[in-house]
Amino acid sequence: MSAPRDYESIPGTYVYDAERGRVGYHLNMFCMSLNDPENRKAFKADESAYLDRFPLTPEQKEAVLKRDWLGMLKVGGNIYYTIKIAFCDGLTFQDVAGMMCSMPKEDYAKMMMDGGRTPEGNMFKPGASPEKK
Amino acid sequence: MARIVGGIACSHVPAIGAALDKGNAGNPYWKPYFDGTVPAREWLAKLKPDVAILIYNDHANALSLQLIPTFLLGTAAEFPVADEGFGPRPVPKVYGHPKLAWHLTESLILDEFDMTIANEMPVDHGLTVPLSVTCGQVDQWPFKVIPLCVNVIQYPPPTGVRCFKLGQAIRRAVEEYPEDLRVVVYGTGGMSHQLQGERAGFVNQDFDRNFLDGMVSDPEKLTKISHTQYMRESGSEGIEMVMWLAMRGALGPRVREAYRFYRVPTSNTASGLLCMEPA
Numbered sequence: 001m002s003a004p005r006d007y008e009s010i011p012g013t014y015v016y017d018a019e020r021g022r023v024g025y026h027l028n029m030f031c032m033s034l035n036d037p038e039n040r041k042a043f044k045a046d047e048s049a050y051l052d053r054f055p056l057t058p059e060q061k062e063a064v065l066k067r068d069w070l071g072m073l074k075v076g077g078n079i080y081y082t083i084k085i086a087f088c089d090g091l092t093f094q095d096v097a098g099m100m101c102s103m104p105k106e107d108y109a110k111m112m113m114d115g116g117r118t119p120e121g122n123m124f125k126p127g128a129s130p131e132k133k
Numbered sequence: 134m135a136r137i138v139g140g141i142a143c144s145h146v147p148a149i150g151a152a153l154d155k156g157n158a159g160n161p162y163w164k165p166y167f168d169g170t171v172p173a174r175e176w177l178a179k180l181k182p183d184v185a186i187l188i189y190n191d192h193a194n195a196l197s198l199q200l201i202p203t204f205l206l207g208t209a210a211e212f213p214v215a216d217e218g219f220g221p222r223p224v225p226k227v228y229g230h231p232k233l234a235w236h237l238t239e240s241l242i243l244d245e246f247d248m249t250i251a252n253e254m255p256v257d258h259g260l261t262v263p264l265s266v267t268c269g270q271v272d273q274w275p276f277k278v279i280p281l282c283v284n285v286i287q288y289p290p291p292t293g294v295r296c297f298k299l300g301q302a303i304r305r306a307v308e309e310y311p312e313d314l315r316v317v318v319y320g321t322g323g324m325s326h327q328l329q330g331e332r333a334g335f336v337n338q339d340f341d342r343n344f345l346d347g348m349v350s351d352p353e354k355l356t357k358i359s360h361t362q363y364m365r366e367s368g369s370e371g372i373e374m375v376m377w378l379a380m381r382g383a384l385g386p387r388v389r390e391a392y393r394f395y396r397v398p399t400s401n402t403a404s405g406l407l408c409m410e411p412a
Contacts (some may be wrong), residue, residue, distance in 0.1 A: 116336025
């Protein structure tokens with residue numbers, strides 16, 4: 001039984017489902033390789049050459065090189081994997097979270113201190129109200 | 134006979150571990166959180182468990198996308214602490230309980246839960262942070278730990294009702310074990326949070342407070358929450374709370390609440406800590 005992908009109506013969310021798993025596997029396995037300190041060194045020494053070891057699409061490679069964190073999710077990245085690139089760069093989870101939602105780091109930190117992003121207005125994409133679901 | 138003497142729901146936010154490891158637990162950001170964990174530590178110390186069954190998820194450390202077991206049980210005698218990309222956490226090695234772990238494996242599989250068996254694996258913050266929160270900074274963990282990993286990284290994770298039933302099967306298996314052992318069960322992760330996309334930072338305090346209430350008084354109701362509902366209402370990573378239901382299933386129908394603590398924010402997350410005893 002395959003459930004309807006009704007989660008597509010959640011705004012700003014990229015569920016790592018079968019579809020993304022199918023296209024994102026090699027991108028995420030590249031990220032996984034950065035758990036090894038030798039690989040981190042090789043990646044830093046020549047990012048493009050290191051990425052060519054993995055069968056990535058041109059869009060995936062470009063998203064990594066540009067550190068387009070949101071773009072990586074759109075081409076099959078899984079946040080638990082792509083965050084390993086950020087750790088390799090010396091960034092924190094909160095740095096990346098701010099960049100994904102285009103907020104300055106300080107504003108993002110303040111939003112969290114104030115209780116986080118609120119549910120009001122953030123549960124459905126425009127036009128996807130509970131009634132129309 | 135072995136018996137389950139307690140259940141602990143605990144968030145496993147990596148920053149909690151980092152705050153302890155770097156000596157920042159007393160600073161103004163972290164002190165309110167760690168102050169809130171003290172009663173749980175005292176309660177657990179009095180409970181004197183011999184073994185913990187710790188239900189958590191690995192974060193691309195022991196496991197990758199190469200092999201994705203839905204339920205995995207660690208049968209090893211010891212589990213090294215994983216290097217998650219910046220060196221292993223400076224915490225004690227985790228010692229397993231192979232005899233009970235193998236008994237659980239056999240019993241659960243014959244009870245129709247198809248467990249993957251791990252004879253060797255490192256454990257990451259998903260397991261060590263809840264231990265740090267509930268045991269403090271110690272030279273050795275005060276009990277043996279059986280890791281039980283649940284896939285919540287590749288959609289779909291097992292359903293809440295499946296996790297709850299797994300917990301019930303764990304209870305049956307523990308009660309069949311002949312040796313006198315005091316067992317606690319951890320359900321980790323949560324509460325509401327989202328780490329990805331334009332909606333990163335999402336927190337839903339009403340959802341969390343209702344969930345905490347339900348864990349104590351009406352867990353069957355919580356098993357009806359759909360995956361989409363978790364992701365929509367508690368953030369895409371809030372779906373980790375299915376692991377709390379596995380723990381709750383292991384406690385039996387009625388529980389006594391021993392302690393509850395809830396705090397926003399803990400890094401990017403709403404954190405919860407709930408201690409219960411079978412009633």
